[in-house]
Amino acid sequence: MLRSLRNQTQSIFFKCFLVLLICGFALWGVGDLTGGSKGKSVLSVENQNISIEEALNEINRARYMLPDRPSLEEAIKNGIHKSVLNKLEQEMLINEEANSLDLNVPLSEQMKFIKEEKAFKDPLGKFSQNKFIQSLKNAGLSEAKYLDIIKTKSNFKQLSMPIMHNEHYNEKIIRKIINWQNEVRDIEYQTFKIINKNEINKPSNDILKAFYKKNKKSYEIPLTRDIRYIELIPSYFEEQVVINKKQIDEKYEIEKSNYKIEETREILQITTQNESKALEFVDLIKKGRSFNELAKNNFNLNKSDINIGFLKKSELPLESADFIFNAQLNETLGPIKTKFGLSIYKIINISPEKQSDYEVIIEDIKKKLIKELSVEILYEQIDKIEDLIAEGNNIEEILKSNIFKKKITVKNLKKISKQGLVYSYDKETIFLDKKPEFIKNIWNTEINELSDIFNLNDDNYFILEIISENKSETPKFDLVKNKIFDQWLKQELIIKTKEKVRNILTSKNNNLSSKSSIKRNDQTLGNIKDQYLINKIFEIYNKEIELIVSEDNLVAIKVIKKSTDDYKFNKKIYNDLNVSFSKSFFNDISNYYVQHLASKHKLQKNYEELESYYLKQEKVN
Numbered sequence: 001m002l003r004s005l006r007n008q009t010q011s012i013f014f015k016c017f018l019v020l021l022i023c024g025f026a027l028w029g030v031g032d033l034t035g036g037s038k039g040k041s042v043l044s045v046e047n048q049n050i051s052i053e054e055a056l057n058e059i060n061r062a063r064y065m066l067p068d069r070p071s072l073e074e075a076i077k078n079g080i081h082k083s084v085l086n087k088l089e090q091e092m093l094i095n096e097e098a099n100s101l102d103l104n105v106p107l108s109e110q111m112k113f114i115k116e117e118k119a120f121k122d123p124l125g126k127f128s129q130n131k132f133i134q135s136l137k138n139a140g141l142s143e144a145k146y147l148d149i150i151k152t153k154s155n156f157k158q159l160s161m162p163i164m165h166n167e168h169y170n171e172k173i174i175r176k177i178i179n180w181q182n183e184v185r186d187i188e189y190q191t192f193k194i195i196n197k198n199e200i201n202k203p204s205n206d207i208l209k210a211f212y213k214k215n216k217k218s219y220e221i222p223l224t225r226d227i228r229y230i231e232l233i234p235s236y237f238e239e240q241v242v243i244n245k246k247q248i249d250e251k252y253e254i255e256k257s258n259y260k261i262e263e264t265r266e267i268l269q270i271t272t273q274n275e276s277k278a279l280e281f282v283d284l285i286k287k288g289r290s291f292n293e294l295a296k297n298n299f300n301l302n303k304s305d306i307n308i309g310f311l312k313k314s315e316l317p318l319e320s321a322d323f324i325f326n327a328q329l330n331e332t333l334g335p336i337k338t339k340f341g342l343s344i345y346k347i348i349n350i351s352p353e354k355q356s357d358y359e360v361i362i363e364d365i366k367k368k369l370i371k372e373l374s375v376e377i378l379y380e381q382i383d384k385i386e387d388l389i390a391e392g393n394n395i396e397e398i399l400k401s402n403i404f405k406k407k408i409t410v411k412n413l414k415k416i417s418k419q420g421l422v423y424s425y426d427k428e429t430i431f432l433d434k435k436p437e438f439i440k441n442i443w444n445t446e447i448n449e450l451s452d453i454f455n456l457n458d459d460n461y462f463i464l465e466i467i468s469e470n471k472s473e474t475p476k477f478d479l480v481k482n483k484i485f486d487q488w489l490k491q492e493l494i495i496k497t498k499e500k501v502r503n504i505l506t507s508k509n510n511n512l513s514s515k516s517s518i519k520r521n522d523q524t525l526g527n528i529k530d531q532y533l534i535n536k537i538f539e540i541y542n543k544e545i546e547l548i549v550s551e552d553n554l555v556a557i558k559v560i561k562k563s564t565d566d567y568k569f570n571k572k573i574y575n576d577l578n579v580s581f582s583k584s585f586f587n588d589i590s591n592y593y594v595q596h597l598a599s600k601h602k603l604q605k606n607y608e609e610l611e612s613y614y615l616k617q618e619k620v621n
Contacts, residue, residue: 040052040606041604041606042054042055042085042605042606042607043055043085043088043089043092043603043604043605043606044603044604044606045092045093045096045601045602045603045604046096046601046602047096047099048092048095048096050088050092055081055084055085055088056072058084058088059072059075059080059081059084060072061140062075062080062083062084063075063080064140065139074444078440078444082607085605085607089598089603089605090594091152092603093594093597093598093601093603094152094155094156094159094597095151095152095155096597096601097155097159097597097600097601098155098158098159100601101159103155103158103159105150105151105154105155109154110147110150110151110154113150113153113154114127114132114146114150115127119131119135120132120135160590160593174574174577174578175569177577178567178569178570178573178574178577179564180520181520181521182519182520182564182565182567183519183520183538183562183563183564183565184517184518184519184562184563184564184565185517185518185537185538185559185561185562185563186515186516186517186559186560186561186562186563187515187516187517187518187537187557187558187559187560188511188512188514188515188557188558188560189512189514189515189516189525189526189555189556189557189558190505190512190513190514190555190556191514191526191527191528191553191554191555191556192497192500192501192504192553192554192555192556193552193553193554194493194494194497194549194552194553194554195493195496195497195500197489197493199496200489200492200493200496203485203488203492207488208477208481208484208485208488209477211484211487211488212477212480212484215487216474218487219474219475219480219483219484220472220473220474221415221423221470221472221473221474221475222417222418222423222472223417223418223469223470223471223472224414224415224416224417224423224469224470225415225416225442225443225447225466225467225468225469225470226412226413226414226415226416226466226467226468226469226470227412227413227416227442227464227465227466227467228395228410228411228412228413228464228465228467229395229410229411229413229462229463229464229465230395230398230399230408230409230410230411230462230463231411231460231461231462232378232381232382232385232453232460232461232462232463233378233459233460233461234371234374234375234377234378234459235374236374236378236404236406236408237374237377237378237381237405238370238371238374239405239406240374240377240405241369241370241373241374241377243366243369243370243373247369248362248365248366248369251365251368251369252361252362252365255365255368256361259355259356259360259361259364260353260354260355260356261353261354261355261356262312262313262314262353263312263313263325263350263351263352263353264310264311264312264350264351265310265311265324265325265347265349265350265351266307266309266310266347266348266349266350266351267307267308267309267311267324267345267346267347267348268291268292268295268306268307268308268345268346268348269306269308269343269344269345270295270299270301270306270343270344271338271340271341271342271343271344272299272335272341272342273341273342274342275335275342277298277299278334278335278342278344279335280298281294281298281335281344282332282334282335282344285332291306291332291346292306307348310349310351313325317338317339317340317343319336319337319338319339320333320334320336320338320343320345323336323345324345324347327345327347328347329347329348329349329350330346330347330348331346331347332344332345332346333345333346333347375459378459378461381403382453382461384401384403385398385403385453385463386452386453388401388403389450389452389453389463393450394450394465395410395450395463395465396410398463413432415470416432416439416442418439418443419439420432420434420436420439424483425475425479425480425482425483426480426482426483427483428483428486434456435456435457437454437456438454438456438462438464441454441462441464442464442466445464445466446466447466447467447468447469448465448466448467449465449466450463450464450465451463451464451465451466494549494554497554498547498554501547501554501556502547505545505556510545510558512545512556512558514526515560518534518537519565520534520538522534525537525555528550528551528553528555530550530551532550533548533550533555536548537557537559540557540559542559543558543559543560544558545557545558546558
């Protein structure tokens, strides 16, 4: 079941309509463009409204087009309904404004758009009525609905024309930005090691409590959850794979050519544009002169200059490949005309084609078969696991079933926030090293329940169990004492190091030992690779010595001079900046424009009505 869903998402038509239906037209999404008066309205303007039933239809269409096909309940919980309603709202306002301005979309333009759509074309690139009808059917759209979508897109283009093509900015502004990007700073600097922690006296409880009180907010822990989970990967099922000789033989016939090591030849090469020199070179070779000697005397080339190494036939120019691979060892060829000039070659070594040992090939094929078939078993077992979850089994009961033949580790994670941060009383807060989908499932699953099986990458699947939810808190001093000490120590090391460095610099009349010239895009300063350090240097606006922490170092920096690096004005960079500004301008203006249309056309929202309707239906069911 999961595999078929995954395969469906690879369809060109599916992707096309997924983009069309879910992503929308630049500013909004797809919805019911005809309004209607069935039941209570969720959205309305002066001459259009969208009923609860119509809104639910759009939400259902959106969730059906998603690969994991969430239930209506999941769609509501995940906020999919709000995204759909927001898109419906924006398109309703666009169409209402177009109607008020008597904008018209000619039928010829609609037909042109349809005929140009790739999803409706046959293999020869011509419009296919059958593909058009079938594609609309697959997307749950009527022909009238699709024409309304085209009208909406055209209306948006006409309304946004004045602000969409704002592509050119004052060249002085662009040049100032490019100058900023090319700023160079001449600096003096010196690097000092952070002092050893043994040089810091152990703090009293009062000192730590004062530090805690001053930084109390940094110890706050928001709402978090504790979970456990199991990962389902193909290798868990490799022991269940059974392969026979027929499968191995069939796979061998298909893949045996992949185990051949191509012939390679070590080649000396000279290329020149001078035909007379090339002919003279070849003539002297025929008279017994040394290739290497002539290369040195006639072209000032050393052995390392002319030896191009072992090459496959496919790595050589087409004009000379056949000649070289048909030649004998130590044979000189040429001059041969190539796109690089006139080339002369000598074959000095031949590594013939090799075939891996049969036993080695068979072992590798067995491994590949086991890996492929374990993926098949994984998909089969996932369907069984889904049934166990539906029956109310927990993780332990699933692991004790006959699905697994080996021990699977259950992993535990505590105090995970909605932002994917992992909190702790005695350790630093870290980001959870998982994809957003993992975090989303933690917070979309009920406490003491199992999540649905979900996929993060390739053939790796996960099941989560939510153990508990922890209220937001500010831990008491004793709970976070170890963390307080670590943070106090880190701060104290920097304070004491700065004191030590200032004393050293004072004794040397603030003379720094090194000089450098750096650019904004530099990655290193001396032996220190730290982009943060470079950025901080470009934030210095005086000529005083600044002390900047970089990993285990404290770097004393003094800016001596600021200048702009010599650069050639690049038209592409200029155009790219224009495009970037244009997009930013368009997004800002379009947001204000939609707000203006909402006020002008008296948009009324009643999202609570939809949620209330859904809750009533849920109770009935």
